[in-house]
Amino acid sequence: MxxxxxxxxxxxxxxxxxxxxxxxxxxxxxxxxxxxxxxxxxxxxxxxxxxxxxxxxxxxxxxxxxxxxxxxxxxxxxxxxxxxxxxxxxxxxxxxKPPPELRDQPVDKIDPGEDVEEAAARRETGDELAVLLGRLPAEQRAAVVLRHVVDLPVSEVAAVLRIPQGTVKSHVSRGLRRLRELGGAR
Structure with missing residues (x-):
């Protein structure tokens, strides 16, 4: 072999x-x-x-x-x-550095074959998630994204972030709890 x-x-x-x-x-x-x-x-x-x-x-x-x-x-x-x-x-x-006066807005990527209602719902959900993730502390956001968006196992998240697995679990748990709180407060 x-x-x-x-x-x-x-x-x-x-x-x-x-x-x-x-x-x-x-x-x-x-x-x-x-x-x-x-x-x-x-x-x-x-x-x-x-x-x-x-x-x-x-x-x-x-x-x-x-x-x-x-x-x-x-x-x-x-x-x-x-x-x-x-x-x-x-x-x-x-x-x-100070933020620029006018921040560029994200450009919508449109799939011509996609249903308009589905595209609007996906965009709205994605925008809401992005806003909520942006309100998390950086270490929680990174842990949540790597674990639940990228779907890395905890051991790989720990390796990527160079922190212990227990700390990853803590950041993910606190980040998800905070997302639920923020999502319910709208």
């Missing part, structure tokens, strides 16, 4: 050819990374920027990895770690 036979398709593709493997990685995880970025940042444009930068940094990092490191790579947690670091840096940077 060859070393690549027991690997998941993304890691196998990365080992076979970096460029084709990266295309496979991007295709498999772009939706997850964007969804997490949108829920963390609360703005479509920021989520697009964070997603693009995360994949750019991922590609640059992969180019320097040895075969052993590629074979052991846990792509989902690794990409979420990159995204979280970028988001933290963005939060730190934006805290140092």
């Amino acid at each position: 060859r070393e690549t036979d027991c690997l998941d398709p993304v890691r196998k593709a990365l080992l076979d050819d970096l460029d084709e493997g990266f295309a496979e990685l991007y295709g498999a995880y772009r939706g997850m990374v964007f969804s997490a970025a949108l829920r963390l940042s609360g703005r479509w444009a920021d989520a697009e920027d964070l997603t693009a930068e995360a994949f750019l940094r991922a590609y640059r990092a992969l180019a320097g990895y040895e075969r052993d490191r590629l074979a052991e790579l846990q792509p989902r947690a690794w990409l979420m770690t990159i995204l979280m670091n970028l988001w933290r840096n963005q939060v730190r940077t934006s805290a140092r």
Whole structure:
């Protein structure tokens, strides 16, 4: 049995050819990374920027990895770690500079085949969730997004956030309780 036979398709593709493997990685995880970025940042444009930068940094990092490191790579947690670091840096940077006078509004992405009522309901729910998530403390928001939006297990959330699993559980529990309180207070 060859070393690549027991690997998941993304890691196998990365080992076979970096460029084709990266295309496979991007295709498999772009939706997850964007969804997490949108829920963390609360703005479509920021989520697009964070997603693009995360994949750019991922590609640059992969180019320097040895075969052993590629074979052991846990792509989902690794990409979420990159995204979280970028988001933290963005939060730190934006805290140092004053907000612009006019903030750009998120652009609606419309699927022409989607039912208008369904699109409106999805948009309204998404906007409400984004507002509520934006009112959580950063550590709770990150834990809730990684656990319930990205659907990472607690152990991977702990690895991404570099905190103990018990702390992850606490942040998720408190974040969800706060979301329920905020949702009921409308």
